[in-house]
């Protein structure tokens with residue numbers, strides 16, 4: 585390898601590669617997430633997608649791929665997460681899927697009207713079959729991270745609960761295509777219904793590394809008590825540059841919800857889960873997770889608890905950027921859920 589480097593040093597400067605370590609394989613440059621300080625802050629030119637947590641779905645207008653989630657933001661921040669590419673971005677639409685990609689990563693969005701299907705299960709099956717078909721034909725076949733938003737996630741008793749029916753539909757639609765490993769995910773209920781099954785995702789040319797949490801049973805191995813079909817997600821995905829995409833994380837130990845109706849204890853348990861997951865990811869043999877920048881999204885069921893939860897999170901993560909939104913969590917006893925991106929500290933301007 586050094587011989588190669590020396591050989592390259594002999595070449596005229598104008599022909600040398602711009603990267604310093606071009607004698608080693610250069611990992612794909614991961615997308616980076618930015619949270620905006622306000623609605624008027626500019627959207628970077630290389631944005632793959634803007635996730636507007638507190639805007640209605642179907643935002644009109646030009647610009648980058650945009651998805652309105654339809655939650656209510658707590659606090660005054662624009663609750664927008666911008667996924668930025670590392671190079672020029674191309675966007676388009678194929679059947680029901682809107683997408684944008686750079687050389688290595690793709691962001692996709694699909695929104696289906698639940699009323700066009702018999703029920704939430706049927707709608708979800710159709711959405712996931714469409715994602716599966718799109719991904720199979722894509723140059724970015726590996727799913728890394730997915731978000732799911734539906735109405736009234738806790739409505740219905742027992743196995744008829746809409747979240748459990750959603751889980752059945754997701755597994756039905758996915759078919760066999762997840763053998764390379766489950767993506768990290770979030771599944772959340774809107775408190776103001778808009779009739780949509782909305783799914784968006786990040787995919788890549790090369791696989792990510794799924795990571796599980798030693799404190800928690802893998803969701804795809806949850807026992808029957810939590811529903812007829814286990815949720816299809818991993819606790820986190822690690823990317824080649826050490827970026828860690830952490831799934832929605834709640835007060836679950838083993839497979840059981842802890843501290844029903846006690847948000848203080850649920851938050852403490854959730855933070856222990858995040859700690860444990862991050863520590864475990866750092867030890868993972870395929871993963872080099874650097875000390876990075878943290879970006880959190882916190883979903884809070886009860887608006888009356890927002891301020892107190894926000895204060896504790898700011899104390900626990902003084903350097904993190906955080907979006908707080910009101911939303912329903914997919915087990916009715918859970919009061920909050922936290923998802924997180926840990927990414928390498930900003931690249932120097934390049």
Ligand code: 3EB
Pocket residue numbers: 732769770771803815816817831832833834836914915
């Ligand atoms: C849990 O750990 C809490 O069904 O995609 C978190 C993240 C949860 C993703 C999903 C569900 C999902 O089981 C719920």
